Structure formats: C-alpha cells, structure tokens
Amino acid sequence: MENVLEIKGLSKNLGSFRLDKVSFSLPRGYIMGFIGPNGAGKTTTIKLLMNLMHRDGGDIRVFGLDNRHYEKEIKQHIAFVYDESHYYENLSLLDNRRIVARFYRDWDEKAFQQHLRDFDLPPHKKLKNLSRGMRTKFGLAIALSHAAEFLLMDEPTSGLDPVFRSELMDILQQLLVEENKSVLFSTHITTDLERVADYICFINQGRIVLCQSKDEMLQGHVLVKGALEQLSPEAEKMFIGLRKNHYGFEGLSADPRGIRQFFGDGVLLESPGLDEIMVFYVRGHHHV
C-alpha cells in the first residue's frame, strides 16, 4: 500500500516538552485520526511536517519525498486547516482567496465558488466579521480548491458546536469517497473520529502510544466493570488504566481474551470508545 506520509524517528526538543522518536505512516486514500490530550505533541508533529518548525532528528516523507528538500512541490499538493484562522482579518473572503490562489498551480475557482455556496459563506464579507465556525469553513473551502491529495487538519473542530463538527465529518467522508484523498486529522475530541477515521494514531507526552487501524484499536481493547473484591493485585496488572470507587471498578485492558479467561462471566465487558481508550492510557492507574 502506497503511503502519502511516512514519519520515522521524528524528534524535537522544546525545552519543557520533547517529541520523542515519533514514527507512523498514513496510506493513500485513508483518514487517520491523530489523537492525544492537549500538549501531547500533535501540533508540534504537524508543524514539523509543514516545516513550520525545524526537527532535531528523524525523517519525514510526504508522497515519498523529503519534506524539506521538496517543500514547495509537496505543499502544492497539501491542503491545511488549522485550529485558528491565519488569513487576513481585514480582507474579504474573496481578497483572501486572491492572495492564496496565486500560490497553487491547480487552483480550481469553480470548486472554490461551489464550496462557498455549499458552506453558505458570504464572499464579500470581511473575515473578522465571521464566526469561528464560518472561518473554519472558509479554511476548508480554500483547502478543497487546489486539488490537494493530502488534507492536514490540526484541531479544526476545537471550540465548535456539535452540529458543525458533524457537518465537517460528513464533508470529509464524502471527500474520501469521491476523490480518494488522504487526511490526517488531529483532535482531542475523539468522538469526531469514531465515524470517519480508518486509522488512529495516539500520542501522549511526545511519544506514540498506539498507531493502528481504528477497528483493530477498538477490538483490541475491552472495558471491564466489576466489583472491587474481584480486583486482586494480579488482576490489576492486566489493566492499562483503572478507575475505582465505592461501588466497584472500571478498567481498560488491551487483552480481551486474557480478561475473559481470568474473570469469566463475573464482570461486565464492554467495547470502549476512543475517548475511553485515550483517557485510560493517559491517566493509567491514577484515577480517583
């Protein structure tokens, strides 16, 4: 399978934070959710990918090319939507488009106009007069109008309401079905990804914790609920994270088979969501 993105041993030391030998790859035509808590290293990884930061070590290949040596060529085919709009606030949407469109060889004005209509964006309104959701939609309209093969989204849904988030997921899904694009979608709101992501890469404290297909990740974990007396020290070792209270315990295990053998029918087994997987990995056994 051809990869649009290959990251190997990527490192960056920012003093108080260190990205530590991050490696993962994204096959062409798939959506990868890049998840992790705030400050886990998602944005740093994306900035390194876009050459907004200089790496200390490792290798980044986009479309098989080194992202530094072939920066301009690669960026012709990458679309980006960031958590904040960095377009010019005092200019209208059309003026902002005039600025950006000139940089892309394959700018598709018809597609851009269509996206403006689809997203109900007023072309002559200044960017500063748009809501956060509208700005994100504008960023998306730009991103989808230059025949990019790889869409890079850094927390595009943070601070947005569920209706808009759902709408965005629909757009992404449609995009993949129709145009076979690849998407790296960084977020800490994992529910956004449950529906659309094919792969999940989970980063915490600058290190990749898990990186696999979403189905593998969900099926490879089990959420266990039971009474406290069932929880021996030996049993606790089977859990990645545990939450205990007066009524019992709830824990995440990466060994569904072992759990079934150990507890039998004495506990309640559930399929975890991405949110639960992320929370248990991050908190470990330190739940209150």
Next chain:
Amino acid sequence: MFKLLLKDLLVLKSSIIWAMTYLLAIIVIFSMTPPFDKFIYIMAGYGATYILIMGALMAEFKNNSDILLNSLPAKRHEIILSKYLTALILTLLALAVAAILGLIINLLPLPLSIRLMSGMDAAIVLLMAALTLTIVMPVNLIFSNQAARVGIVIVFMLLFFAPVWIKGFIMDRCEAEWAQFLINAAVSQPAVLLAAGAGLLLLLLALSLIISLRWYEARDF
C-alpha cells in the same frame, strides 16, 4: 516572489488610500508654509512610505500570518526578500504619486505654487526608506512589532537630529585633516559624498537582509 508582492499590495489596500491622502495633504499644506516648502517631497514621500511599511508589518503581525505564508508553497527566503522588495516598491509608489501630484498642481490653475520633484528629493527619500528598513525589518522579526515601532521612532530621531549633530561635530573639528577632507568634499563634490553615504547605507541594508534571512530561516513558528 511576485505572488508575495501582490499579497502585500492587497493587504495594504486601505493603508495605500490613507498614505496617498496624507501625501496630498502634506504637499498642499506645506507648499504654503516656507521654509518647509523646500522639503515637501521628502516629507510627503517618506511619510507615506512610513505609513505603508508599518502598515504591512502590522498586518502580518496582527494576523500571525507567518503560519499561513509558511504553509503555502513558498520558501522562507522568498518571504523575507519579498518584504524588503515590497518596501522598495512602496517607496517608489509614494515617490511616483508625489511627483505626479506636484506636476498636476503645477499644471492646474490653482492658487498654489510648488516646485517639481527633483532627483535629489527622490534620492533622499530612498535613502531614508533604506535606513528605516535596515533597522526596522530585523527588529520586527527578531524582537516584536512593538519593538519595530520603537525602532522607527529612533530612526525618525536619527533622521531629524543626526545631520545637525554630525555637522556640528565636524565643524568643531574643522582643523582636523579628515574634517577638512569632508568639508571640501561636501562643498566641491556633494554628489560623491551622497554616493558614499548611499554606498554605506546599501551595505548596512545588505547586512540587515542577511540578518533577517538567517533569523527567519532558523525560526520555529
């Protein structure tokens, strides 16, 4: 590079209108106020240039547009070179508008009488703009936009007070060999002295460009 220049012109749309209004106002007001009428083109041209250069830097700062520009298919050195080039183009634009306004005022039957712009006016404005750019651009990149605004005040001070101070310094030492050389040059060959000053300034501008390029290339956003 051309795309980045056009970007600056678009971003500066409203500032250009303000700068040209200022330019017209300065020409009209000071053409009737001797002895300032001698300097109208310098005051108008440099003032408009100042408004435009600071407007461009402010727009980039307010929108944190380095993130956007560096995400587009553009190289870092192109972004910096375009910033310097834009400043030069804006200075030329201000000078061209000032010259055309002077010409129009002369041709129209108005109760105003002003001289036409001279080559010396244009050269002085260009040198003042170059000095501004030399200081303000690296300060803006390395420190902050606020520091750049302080920097430009220092440039203003330099431009207004330094010539008098330098003249006084030289005259106080007029017996010295080097002072006599400079005085003779200023009297007999002012163009050579101006050219030497321009050469020195160009050297400093090149140094400023190198510092800006190195800093920007190494920067993490």
